[in-house]
Amino acid sequence: MSGVSLRNVRKSYGNHEVIHGIDLEIDPGDFIVFVGPSGCGKSTLLRMIAGLEGITDGTISIEGNVVNDVPSPQRGISMVFQSYALYPHMTVQQNMAFGLKLRRTPIERIKETVGAAAKSLQLDSYIDRFPKALSGGQRQRVAIGRAIVREPKVFLFDEPLSNLDAALRNQTRIEIARLHRSMDATMIYVTHDQIEALTLATKIAVLKDGVLQQFATPDEIYNRPANVFVAGFMGAPPMNLIDGTIEETADGELHIRLARKELGDVLIPLKNVPEHRKRLGQPVVFGLRPEAISLAAESSDASLSKIECKIDYVEVTGADRITVCDFSEGRMFARLPAGADVSEGDQVTFHFNADNISLFDKDTGLRIESAQNA
Numbered sequence: 361m362s363g364v365s366l367r368n369v370r371k372s373y374g375n376h377e378v379i380h381g382i383d384l385e386i387d388p389g390d391f392i393v394f395v396g397p398s399g400c401g402k403s404t405l406l407r408m409i410a411g412l413e414g415i416t417d418g419t420i421s422i423e424g425n426v427v428n429d430v431p432s433p434q435r436g437i438s439m440v441f442q443s444y445a446l447y448p449h450m451t452v453q454q455n456m457a458f459g460l461k462l463r464r465t466p467i468e469r470i471k472e473t474v475g476a477a478a479k480s481l482q483l484d485s486y487i488d489r490f491p492k493a494l495s496g497g498q499r500q501r502v503a504i505g506r507a508i509v510r511e512p513k514v515f516l517f518d519e520p521l522s523n524l525d526a527a528l529r530n531q532t533r534i535e536i537a538r539l540h541r542s543m544d545a546t547m548i549y550v551t552h553d554q555i556e557a558l559t560l561a562t563k564i565a566v567l568k569d570g571v572l573q574q575f576a577t578p579d580e581i582y583n584r585p586a587n588v589f590v591a592g593f594m595g596a597p598p599m600n601l602i603d604g605t606i607e608e609t610a611d612g613e614l615h616i617r618l619a620r621k622e623l624g625d626v627l628i629p630l631k632n633v634p635e636h637r638k639r640l641g642q643p644v645v646f647g648l649r650p651e652a653i654s655l656a657a658e659s660s661d662a663s664l665s666k667i668e669c670k671i672d673y674v675e676v677t678g679a680d681r682i683t684v685c686d687f688s689e690g691r692m693f694a695r696l697p698a699g700a701d702v703s704e705g706d707q708v709t710f711h712f713n714a715d716n717i718s719l720f721d722k723d724t725g726l727r728i729e730s731a732q733n734a
């Protein structure tokens with residue numbers, strides 16, 4: 361039985377459809393993250409699962425029961441919002457106990473449950489404080505604690521960390537991951553933050569314009585993106601995507617020739633497999649992660665592929681040097697180590713292993729699966 365199941369879920373506002381038939385099977389205990397550009401429908405989808413927004417078509421089930429017409433409080437979910445939504449006139453203890461009190465839970469049981477949740481979130485020394493006397497991170501922990509004590513079937517998080525500064529975000533993210541591990545609960549989480557998505561999720565759902573682009577593990581999303589949109593969206597800096605053509609050499613070998621004169625005559629060897637051969641002469645999109653690129657050294661392995669380029673910009677981020685090469689209709693990023701000897705204006709040769717590339721059909725944008733990138 362699925363933890364949460366969405367079948368052909370659609371949502372329209374007036375005549376305008378914003379969610380176009382989404383199917384998702386979420387296993388019990390999974391941590392699912394919805395990501396996508398602003399306006400793609402992440403929050404709408406989460407709010408429909410929560411019952412805060414009606415659905416126009418399709419079915420939503422929680423633990424095998426269709427909940428389309430079940431009011432939000434009866435769905436067995438707890439939601440944590442970006443804005444914390446704490447009651448300002450109640451203490452931490454009262455905020456966390458409120459839902460249990462409404463359910464007429466015995467007072468001793470409330471004390472025990474709230475005490476345990478406060479302890480697990482390191483809130484025990486703040487239990488009698490009011491929200492105004494707490495930091496943003498502490499307030500969000502109270503909101504999470506309030507969700508925990510209700511013992512929901514499913515936790516829903518709507519960008520819970522976006523109001524926190526970077527250090528607190530990191531800390532609270534680790535707490536949420538720990539919570540998931542210890543509770544083994546089903547969690548669905550909306551975020552703009554790729555690090556949150558890649559570190560927290562057991563599976564990521566990437567959305568664009570109300571359409572599901574890929575639903576897979578973080579590793580698969582990152583290393584085997586299903587299409588050029590996912591490839592360009594996940595990762596910062598994003599995957600380099602450059603147009604090219606599949607060609608055959610005189611001795612019958614296959615390669616991609618990149619159609620960018622600023623990068624030198626780039627030939628990337630391709631495995632001689634039917635998936636590639638049938639696209640001979642056709643345009644493809646070549647994808648290469650910035651971290652798969654290294655600066656060529658005298659001793660570099662001759663079997664590596666090479667790209668020449670002029671560095672237009674160097675961004676030093678502490679651990680890395682991100683170099684940017686602009687060329688007609690695009691740019692290429694390389695993530696080099698902090699000690700890399702590169703400056704703006706340098707003409708350099710980059711190396712990469714042709715086994716680490718992604719390849720997409722230029723017309724459909726879909727990944728070309730082959731022995732090369734398996």
Ligand SMILES: Nc1ncnc2c1ncn2[C@@H]1O[C@H](COP(=O)(O)OP(=O)(O)OP(=O)(O)O)[C@@H](O)[C@H]1O
Nearest residue numbers: 373378396397398399400401402403404405550552
């Ligand atoms: N109440 C509403 N009436 C009309 N259109 C709406 C309403 N709520 C959302 N929309 C539209 O639905 C689409 C999806 O919105 P949604 O808030 O789910 O996106 P999102 O991916 O969560 O965006 P963000 O990351 O900016 O929060 C958008 O085009 C938005 O304008």
